[in-house]
Structures are given as structure tokens and as C-alpha cells.
Amino acid sequence: MAFMREQLKKALAGALQKAGISVAGEQIIIEHTNDLKNGDYATGVALAYAKQAGRSSRALAEEVVAALGRSPTGETLGAVDGISKIEIAGPGFINFYLASNALTSSINAATEDEKWGSNKSLDGKKIMVEYTDPNPFKEFHIGHLMSNAIGESISRLLQFSGAEVKRANYQGDVGPHVAKTIWAVKNSKVPGGSWGDAYIVGNKAYETDEMAKKEIDEINALVYSRADSAVNAIYDEGREASLKHFEKIYEILGTKFDHYFFESETARKGMAIVKAHPEVFESSDGAVVYKGEKVGLHTRVFITSKGLPTYETKELGLAELKAKTWSFDESITVTAHEQADYFQVVLAAMYARDDEIRRRKDVVTHRQRGDRGIPHW
CATH class of the missing domain: 3.40.50.620 (HUPs)
Known part of the structure; x- marks a missing residue:
């Protein structure tokens, strides 16, 4: 809703101009309210410029709201698109309520325009x-x-x-998890099972069986050195199968690396x-x-x-x-x-x-x- 903020800043600058105060729109602060009961946006411009205007902040707020095309209680609609009501609160805070269709209109605009929201702030990076x-x-x-x-x-x-x-x-594709999987496959611990199942079996064995732990540590070193043909064969098959499986998932997710x-x-x-x-x-x-x-x-x-x-x-x-x-x-x-x-x-x-x-x-x-x-x- 950045466009709505800019609209409000421009409208407020014009309203202040009618009250005899010259201020650029970018100098006006508009914030989201802490409680939607007080509207969607709020500004304290009347408090900020009351002294310069020579009147109370409440009186200046009423002038600003009137200049925006509606009464202080918001009965009449003005020219700010997407705003259904404006209210004055306390010493002169001005609260803006979005129209019910304002958000849906913005969403529709975003979904219909493929380049909506694009910018050049990182151009060249x-x-x-x-x-x-x-x-x-x-x-x-x-x-x-x-x-x-x-x-x-x-x-x-x-x-x-x-x-x-x-x-x-x-x-x-190297490390203890690979060695644990290869150990389980090499020792036929998961006949017909998946590579993921083999890892689970190997991981449990590593934690509970000292002999298995020793063998897995040895396999881990062999994976790095590529010095054992039997280990290499299991490793190559498992690595290729895993990467092919991952590619199918990336395709579903719409990611291309x-x-x-x-x-x-x-x-x-x-x-x-x-x-x-x-x-x-x-x-x-x-x-x-x-x-x-x-x-x-x-x-x-x-x-x-x-x-x-x-x-x-x-x-x-x-x-x-x-x-x-x-x-x-x-x-x-x-x-x-x-x-x-x-x-x-x-x-x-x-x-x-x-x-x-x-x-x-x-x-x-x-x-x-x-x-x-x-x-x-």
C-alpha cells in the first residue's frame, strides 16, 4: 500500500497549503496505527504545524480534514481514493480508514501485472x-x-x-552420514530399502555398536580417499540416485539452480x-x-x-x-x-x-x- 501513503502525503500537503502552511509531501509522516479501531493510517501533521499556523492543533486538524473534502466526523466522501472515513482523535491526530475494497483492489493489481513491485534499486548488483x-x-x-x-x-x-x-x-556428498549409509548397504542391513532407510540403520548402529562404529569410521576415510572399489561402487550409485531424486523435487518446487x-x-x-x-x-x-x-x-x-x-x-x-x-x-x-x-x-x-x-x-x-x-x- 505504498501508493496509498504517497496519495495521502500529497493530499495532506495540499490541505496544509490551503491552511497557509507550505510543506513538501515527503516531509509528512504517515504511520500505521497500533489499533485498527483508530483507523489504518494516522498522521500528526496538525500537531507538528499548529504553532506555525497560529492556532490549536485540533483546529488545524479540522481545517485539514475539511480541505480533504469531508467533515471532521467523516460523513462526506472526498477525493482520496481508497479512503472511506477520516476522524480526528485527541489533540489533533488524523486517522484514515481504508475502504473495504482498497486492499482487494491492490491485490488484484499485483496479480494482474507480472512486473508489479519491480524496481531498479539493486541494478548492476x-x-x-x-x-x-x-x-x-x-x-x-x-x-x-x-x-x-x-x-x-x-x-x-x-x-x-x-x-x-x-x-x-x-x-x-561426503562425511559420516555417507559412511553410515554405505556401511548399512555393504552389510545388507536394508535389503530392498531406500538410501534413507540405510542411513537410519547405519546411524543407529554407529551409536550402539562399537564394532560398527569402527567400521563406519574406516569407510568414512575411504570415501575421501576413493581407495576401495566396493565402497566406491556403493557411493557412486547412491550419490547418483540421491541427486536424481532431488532434481525431481526441485522441478516440483519450481527452482532451477x-x-x-x-x-x-x-x-x-x-x-x-x-x-x-x-x-x-x-x-x-x-x-x-x-x-x-x-x-x-x-x-x-x-x-x-x-x-x-x-x-x-x-x-x-x-x-x-x-x-x-x-x-x-x-x-x-x-x-x-x-x-x-x-x-x-x-x-x-x-x-x-x-x-x-x-x-x-x-x-x-x-x-x-x-x-x-x-x-x-
Whole structure:
């Protein structure tokens, strides 16, 4: 209803002009009321300009309302389209009530015009938006659906504001969840079952069976090294089946990604980054960590004592891979609210090892889902 605000500002400026007060429409403040009993919009222009007009704020409010084409109690209709009634409250507040068809008319106008609401405020900007991010070998769940809805909405809004947008999808095709699934399939624990069923069985075994845990950890290392043909065969089949299944879901959702990134790619890059910056990352009990306490955060592991990369390390590799794939002005990531602390440490480590990113902190933006706001840093 931005157009209605502009209409009211223009009409109020004209009414004040008749009362001998010259004021530009953009200087007039119109706000939504806290209680719809007091109308849909309200302004305190009469209180703001009463002294300049040389009369009481209530008297000035009555003049303004009369100039708008109706009485102070709103019996007569004036020339402001979409307003059914105007009332004066208290010392001179002017309340406006929308006509019953005002909102539906605006909605109809929006649905009939494909370009309704578009603008050029981000013209020339190049923005990458990463969202959805399901993991092969696991089910596509409600969290991925929520991420997709938010990410796709952000992408379309940015495009409607003139930005060039590239949609990115980052998927975990390596890691413990993959090893758990492969273990279950390799040991025929889910004959005829789905890859998702296999993960559930493998995950339970990892938590309850020490021998299974040891075997799964060994498979996890083999997935990274590609040193076992039997593991590779199961891995390749499961990865391909998962990605094909996800594509069917994206088609239903109406999402087309421009870039796909995988943890199998980012892991190697991230490991190289961590090892190349001993001034940022340090050894601790056989692992490599970033001590976030020095910047008011907490310590997180980047390379495990087994020599494998963590999610944090893969994020460093992802940031570099994104930058090399497309030269963007801003990169936005839609994640769960629970990952806020995790991302703070990852970004701090990223800034600490890269002078260019530290100088341009606005380039990497983290959008949280599951919170009332969408904070970023």
C-alpha cells in the first residue's frame, strides 16, 4: 500500500497549503496505527504545524480534514481514493480508514501485472544465494523445504529489485552420514530399502555398536580417499540416485539452480587453506582448531585428529570455490537458526586468513531461517 501513503502525503500537503502552511509531501509522516479501531493510517501533521499556523492543533486538524473534502466526523466522501472515513482523535491526530475494497483492489493489481513491485534499486548488483542444501544418502526433509522457500523468495525479490542473481545449492556428498549409509548397504542391513532407510540403520548402529562404529569410521576415510572399489561402487550409485531424486523435487518446487557445489570438492580446498595458514589455525590434541575466544567466540575443530576435514573446513573451501566460479558483489547463505554460532566462528576464521574478505565483510552474508528477523553480518 505504498501508493496509498504517497496519495495521502500529497493530499495532506495540499490541505496544509490551503491552511497557509507550505510543506513538501515527503516531509509528512504517515504511520500505521497500533489499533485498527483508530483507523489504518494516522498522521500528526496538525500537531507538528499548529504553532506555525497560529492556532490549536485540533483546529488545524479540522481545517485539514475539511480541505480533504469531508467533515471532521467523516460523513462526506472526498477525493482520496481508497479512503472511506477520516476522524480526528485527541489533540489533533488524523486517522484514515481504508475502504473495504482498497486492499482487494491492490491485490488484484499485483496479480494482474507480472512486473508489479519491480524496481531498479539493486541494478548492476551481482548476488549469489545459496539455499536448500540437502545431503545425498539422506531424505529431503521439511528443513530443506523451508530453506528452499526462503531462498527462492529472496532470490526472486532481489531479481525484482534489479540484481543479477545466481542460485547455488551446496550438498554434503561426503562425511559420516555417507559412511553410515554405505556401511548399512555393504552389510545388507536394508535389503530392498531406500538410501534413507540405510542411513537410519547405519546411524543407529554407529551409536550402539562399537564394532560398527569402527567400521563406519574406516569407510568414512575411504570415501575421501576413493581407495576401495566396493565402497566406491556403493557411493557412486547412491550419490547418483540421491541427486536424481532431488532434481525431481526441485522441478516440483519450481527452482532451477545455476551452480551446484559439493563437499567432496570443497573438502580438498578447505584442507589446503587451513594447512596454509598456521598463523590462524593451530594444533590441539592431534587436531587443528581455530580458537575463537580471541575474538569473543569459541573454539571449533577444522581438521579432526584422524586427519579429516570438518564442516567448518569445507565452508572455507566453499567460499573460495564460489568466488572463483562467479565474481559476485554479495554471497547470501540461508541456514537454520541453530547454525548461527557455527557461522560466526567460520566467518571469523575466514576474515582472519583473508585480507580481502576482511576488508569486504559485506560480501559474505548469513541469513537465518527459523527466527523472526533475518540478521546478517
